[in-house]
Each structure stands twice: as structure tokens, then as C-alpha cells.
Amino acid sequence: MSFYGELFGWDFIGPGPGDYFVARLRGRDVAGIKPQPDDGALQLPVWTTYVAVDSADEVTRRATGEGGTVIAAPFDVLPAGRMAVLADPDGAAFCVWEARERHGAQLVNEPSAWSMSVLNSRDPERAKTFYGALFGWTTETFEMGGGEVTMLCLPGYVGGEPEQPVSREVVATMMAADGDVPPHWSSDFWIADVDAATARMPELAGKVVQEPYDVPGTPLRQAVLADPAGTVFSATQVLGAPTPAGGP
DSSP: OOOHHHHHEEEEEEEEEEGGEEEEEEEEEEEEEOOOOSSOOSOOOOOOOOOSSSHHHHHHHHHHHHHHHEEEEEEEETTTTTEEEOOOHHHHHHHEEEEEOOOOSSSSSSSEEEEEEEEEEEEEHHHHHHHHHHHHHEEEEETTEEEEEEEETTOOOOSSTOOOSSSTTTTEEEEOOOOOOOOOEEEEEEOOHHHHHTHHHHHOOOOOEEEEOOOOOOEEEEEEEEEETTTTEEEEEOOOOOOOOOOO
């Protein structure tokens, strides 16, 4: 919490059930932080992607039928909601969230807030089938940086920003996992100044996994960072984007 508080300007409320703390920016929910489980289900500290669902129990049943596995069966996190921890057929872990009092991120797509989750898959075609059957997601291919990126879309959903170069139905992206990298979901956060954030890693006891670079053909500059526990995430600056009033 100290690291992310300094980096993103977050403050925290909690702890709630399971020693769960809610990260907030300008009084609105942006993320959650909790202790690493000691059951061995997740071997490394991670930023976990949650997908909102009407019924965690129903989605869990369908996930097993589509070749997924159950890491943690549906359980209540009262009064916030009900959830389950699942893995797709490739082994990438994610959570499903049936909201009650807490619905999720209240700020997105601005500096110091979550922007996108990325599925790193060794079998993208199988992933398309699994997530399509589970959530009704479709796919679109977008040219970016001289290569192709697969967008995972929810037909009828309106998110993102009006000026973005891809459909506003996009809910996540997918790319092939490189080399020995295990299949996983990763998280990207927007940041006001990616070079300044990268320069602060020694001060904050974090690590620079990949130095800042410009994404060809886009107004984006990005770095890959890790917090003191080794949790990896990407930080992306939208060049020329204004910082919201009152933001860090």
C-alpha cells in the first residue's frame, strides 16, 4: 500500500473481509489489495483480473464444462459480493465477481487508474472459444505498433473513450505468451508521467522490468514495472492527455 500510495496517489480503506483493502483515488474505488493466500493456489503475487457476472455459481459450472478449472469454488465476501477463482484451459487464472454492495472500479482510463487487462495465452484460439462460451466475448484484430493485437469484445457494451481507435465494445486484449512465460492475465494502469514513475522505482523499492518505450503508431508510452513484492504490471502514459483536476 505504501508503494502504490506513493506511485499513484492512492489512499486506502479497510481492512474488510480477508484483510482486503480498497484503494481509492479522489474518494472513488480503483483497485483492491489483500494478503497473498497461503493455500498455494497462486505461486506469485499478482494483479488479478475480475470479471463481473450475474451468478458466480452458474459461471463456475459453465467454466468446468468448457475445459476450465476451479481454483476456489464460489464463496461469499459479505457484504461486498460473491466470487470464485477460475483458470481457463491454458491455466490463466482470473476471478468472477457477483456484486452486492461493491461493484468494482469507479474510475478507469485516467492517470493512476486501471485501464486494461491483457490475457497472455499460449493457445489464443482455444482462449477465444472458452471466453466466448463463458462470457459471450467476441474478437477483433487491430493493427498496432507494426503487429496485430486481438481485442476481446462484449457485443453491445459501451466503454472506453469516444476517440479511441478501436471499438468501444472492447473489454480486454489478448496476445500470445512468449517463451517460458506462463499463461496469465496482466493489468495495465494509466499514469501521468511514465518516465518519472520509472525513475522513482529505486526510491520506492520497486523494479523496472522494461524501460519506457513509445508504442509505434500510437500516442502511448509504456513501461513494465514491479512492486517490492515482485508483482508485475504495466504503466502507460497517453501523450498529450491532460491530468484530471485534483489528480496526482
